[in-house]
Amino acid sequence: MISLGSGLDRLASFASASHRRACLLLVLLSLAAFLPGFAGLQPFDRDEPRFAQASKQMLETRDFVDIRFQDEARHKKPVGIYWLQAASVAAGEALGVPQARTTMWLYRLPSLIGAIATVLLTYWALLAFVGARLALLGGALMAACVLLGVEARFAKTDALLAACAVATMGALARAWLDWTRSLAFVPSRWNWLVFWSATALGLLLKGPIVPMVWGLAMIVLAIRERSLRWFAPLRPGLGLLLCLIVVLPWFVAIAIKTGGNFFAESVGKDMLAKVGEGQEKHWGPPGLYLLLFFGTYWPSAALAAMAIPFAWVKRREPQILFLLAWIVPSWIVFEAVPTKLPHYVLPLYPAITALLLLALVNGGINRFRRGADLTAFLIVAVPAALVGVLLYGTWTLDRTLPWLALPVLALALVVAFRSFLAYREGAFEGALWRGVVASLLLGAGVYGLAAPSLRGLKLSPRLAEAVQAVSCPNPEVMTVGYREPSLVFLVGTNLRMGADGSAAAAFLREPGCRVALVESRFLDGFRQGLAASGATPRLLTTIAGFNLNGGKRLEMSVYVRE
Template sequence: MLLLGLTLLLFIPGQMTVPPLDRDEPRFTQASKQMLERNDFVDIRYQDEARHKKPVGIYWLQVAAVKLTGHDATAPLWVYRLPSLIAAVLAVQMAYWFARAFTGPPAALIAGLFVAGAVIVGVEARLAKTDAALFAAILLAQGALARLWLAGEGRRTNGLAFLFWTGLGLGVLIKGPVAPMVVGLTVLALMALERKAAWFARSRPLPGVIWLVLLVLPWFVAITLATDGAFFREAIGKDLLGKVGQGQEGHGAPPFTHLAVMFAIFWPLPAYALLSLSTIWRERASPLVRFCAAWFVPSWIVFELVATKLPHYTMPLLPALALPVAVALVAGAGALASGEVRGSRRLSWVAAVLLALPPVGLAVVALAGPLALGVWPSPPGVVLVVIAACLALAGAGQILKGAPLKALPASIGAALFVAFGFWGYVGPALSPIWVSPRLVAEITRVTPCADPQVASTGFNEPSFVFLQGTDTLLVGPEANADFLAGDVAGSRACRISVVDATQEDRFLAQAPTKGLVPVLLGRVQGLNINGGDELDLALYGASASTVEKSEDRAGAVGAASGSGKASGADAPLAPDAAPAPDAAPAN
């Protein structure tokens, strides 16, 4: 119950206030949204493009969340995030359950706290995509596997076998081969360590595999028929093998990158792990350490060898590190930290820095980051993350005093204040990076039409498609001019062209050839968090002149060529809009 209450406090802030985070999250939510719009729950699509990358599990969970909360395809983002929130909460519970296979409640509670407080789990709990749900599925399978491995002869294990194969099947439906890889490598490593495989018979392999096939086969057959096998060619041939062989979408990195990144994304665990290394090594022959090593080491090696590296890839390995550290803390890491083991004072200083640095760095960013973006910091957000930094410093002080267990409450307290401060206030207040919601709000402001048609040139972020609507057109400048010139039915307020400044001259140059007199309705500026590019987006509508000229397109083109540019005082403007000082003239 303590872990349940704590995880809700850690994971709920920001669920409703943080806009969609490009690009993965809105791709998933948009595909789920289109399932609801099309009433097709087999084929996965992003606008008109087939999305053959991941299986259907997360989309079904998101669709179920929408329906169970009484919404339709227009559901707000937080509804699509519910499966990730619930999965993260369940994952913490299952981390405790997994730990209880090896140890008593105190160490199991600490292991659960490490999982709940980890930065990466908090991030994935707020993103409507696969990884939190995959984490929970893997923990279900691994918790059952641990008990199957430990079970004595003659013990009934049918229930554990059912949980094991069910977790594996859910993992396959959510993210394909990742769960079988992590779980399968654990099984193989345990067989190698034990030098026998007979214990795996407790998992009831034959009926288990049949149950697994029954779980996953119906959709795989349906998607194969619906796409004529294209799903597997894309998902395996391009997405999976592409990530193995080369860094996709700029996410390539050398080996040992994951190990370095873990010091940040597993916070606060790494500080305590460093203090516990000697204790864990002394207990390396124990069942607990052997199982956790079999879970952690083989999969970590695979993740390091895969060319594409993203921080969340190693999240399924977190409990395998959290449990031995928790047991070591209870069993004697205090002696290590107090200097009874040679060299431990140096480790204590390094551990103290590892514990204090992330919250202190976040406090600096919470103050300086908004100023760098040209906005004021959020006062409550800054106060809360500064308190988090103070708590982390207090925990670091306890580590230096040789009392790492006393540092743990301060660490979890810091995680709580970070959750409320950053996700609740600091993040949502960084308005320059939230371009899509501001752009949608500006479109709503400049048009009285309840459901405007929108075409975008130069700004193609999935978050914009999700927020504005599935029928949002992503086109080049020529096609965008065609789109706006086609507004000839007197409903010009219902067509809006969004044009990035880098494409604006081409768009305006095309206007006369289309018989178009564009009207600058507004501009939205900001910073694209994908790549850090500055954005300057113009919103254009068609003037009444466009309607008249459309009746004779050839005459309109000739008139535009003969009369020159309609600019400055001659350019028609929306009643409540004026061109920005640096706007290109309307041709």
């Protein structure tokens, strides 16, 4: 009988024998990591449905220049992700997907593709630093990374942005290491095209983030080398021209359409506001990303932390210097900015993976260092804590447990413990591969089996189902007390937002088929308004659930006047 360790070792040897096999295995691992729950998870407030709704409105209005959420201009990010999501939904409609415009997984397809691309591009980038077998492991570790798994399932920019960042840094690494004679092969003559194409796409996705990452790294390396001649093979003149050709048409169009307001909003009120203060209640102190790192980069974080002494000792070597230039300046910027979200540092995780693998191959991980075993036990402690929170949440919200998920979650913890034991035996590569398997099992259990049972979190889908159950076609709908973007996305762009119960009562007095969704705090004012008008709408149903954004339980009454 083949043990788990020997089976994984044989698989790694077989797949790393050719780039085609390695890429095929990484695609399969990515699909196994990212597909559970991909189609079944409800729209996750608030950012995801905002992106999806704006993309849906592009299809509704056929305006592919301006970006809007209902009647409000959404001038925060460039247009790239909205175009990709709209194209994905249009393809779904052409292929006959029912109710394609409110089918969230269609909007998530660009993120899924971006996450898979991040895994494959990590493998490609790591080939500049390590051999094929370890580069394969690095790609697998990115597929197993908790944060990338989350972003693969969200219809936002960040999985694609990570792919763009790692593409530019893989190309930049080849130019730098070739200059310092640390590269074992000659970079492709198309290396410059990878670099600037990824930069252009990154600009259309999220403005200056990708250029910031490679720009800060380039400055550090230029200071170290006292020269920028090593950058010349990337053809900056031709590359900048390519970027202008790609991005300038939309930037000119949006400037003309909005009279320059897009740039005032996106740069002045979004980007600079994040630098000045914690925006949208996302403030965090410096050091928060380091604290979150052990959860967001699981299962690799513990061993990566042990590679820090190795990186410090070898910091002047060209490979390590490049990786530190990739990580440290951008990390400092993200820590200094008051607005903090976990996904901001995702573009830096492939570089941390490379440092971990270089420490692995050069004997740079010392398991006898004080505190090493305690750090390594996070391989078990992090998923155990996640499972505990999940079980507590399902029981608290819905008085049930995810019975189908329990065996899979238990097996994930067993494999995570086996990973810890392999580390104790000094089999670091085997420990990391076992961590990949544990992550696949954990994702299947959490996203694929447990999340669907969290009915209490699905307020918007259940309210949308209630609206669809109304006998009259195309009703007008107003919501009071619950204003989440997911409800707009699922119910319709014309969903009205009422200020109080009397507004809902007045809304139901108007002619036509109408539905009012009234939160329990506003029921008294709603009933008083009905009594004054003499209207008698029908109570269709009452839906209770938990709003994660507000952090409180809600009870919504659905009234209909047919």
